[in-house]
């Protein structure tokens with residue numbers, strides 16, 4: 428079996444034991460004579476699969492009883508479009524813009540009300556998380572003034588390789604976070620948030636499932652806007668157990684398996700230790716490199732997406748092309764920023780990262796005479 432070192436930002440590497448189990452159960456799921464792909468979502472067999480996925484996630488994150496767990500479709504993109512429809516009751520919410528996806532979420536919100544820009548790091552091409560004391564002061568001022576329905580952040584910025592290392596202090600204003608690319612990569616205190624959501628295709632499973640964790644009281648009255656499509660109405664989705672319509676049955680099954688794998692391999696504290704070990708191996712190398720440099724400011728570095736470049740687009744392209752010869756895949760940076768990106772999600776092993784580090788050192792040795800153009 429030839430597996431590559433896969434640094435994809437998502438859909439991303441899955442644990443090999445999970446893939447093997449899925450292969451094993453493909454033709455005949457636990458003696459029922461059919462694949463999960465062929466099973467009715469209304470069957471008791473399938474209900475057990477989704478219930479088990481939720482129960483495992485609840486254990487992993489110690490999710491309090493007053494939070495609902497949903498497995499929806501449409502990706503993070505549909506969720507951030509639906510958030511103002513559900514929560515913008517007084518028509519005013521605050522957004523911290525730290526990258527492309529936070530920006531898109533902010534733009535969506537402007538369709539429904541006043542989307543206050545609390546802070547942005549666009550002036551330095553999103554290489555950092557804005558100053559937290561400034562963010563907190565702005566939230567306090569807005570909350571005391573015209574008020575805010577919620578504060579929105581994108582906790583880990585997949586494209587730019589930055590993350591929040593502390594959460595904003597929102598007082599009584601609910602915090603809403605896109606945690607797509609840091610979900611399950613470290614412990615998370617659910618009670619600090621009003622709503623968390625994550626596209627599963629990075630750390631939690633296959634593309635096509637979005638996990639939403641939302642506090643009961645925020646959805647109790649139904650959506651803020653009567654025109655909200657039924658699918659995006661979180662109260663209805665919660666009442667229907669994520670089965671308002673046919674859910675992504677197979678994707679939820681994969682999530683359940685990944686949740687169990689996280690639990691069986693040590694839980695979230697162990698994930699965080701391993702993930703920082705992998706990320707810091709690369710950050711350390713970047714700090715000492717003459718050729719490569721990291722693009723994120725040191726105090727804003729991501730646990731999951733390590734972004735770097737040489738400063739020379741041709742050299743970057745040569746690095747990406749040469750990687751394939753070492754079975755290293757998906758290290759090209761996002762098309763918006765260029766350069767390189769290594770995503771070191773839970774299923775990426777230390778051996779994968781060591782293979783990348785070795786290739787980086789070899790590449791640097793071969794190109795040590797090339798001038799840096801930045």
Ligand SMILES: Cc1ncc(COP(=O)(O)O)c(C=O)c1O
Pocket residue numbers: 437501502503504505528581583584585586605606607608626
């Ligand atoms: C942090 C973050 N938010 C949102 C998205 C958009 O996700 P989707 O393609 O599932 O809509 C992504 C995709 O990579 C992401 O990394």
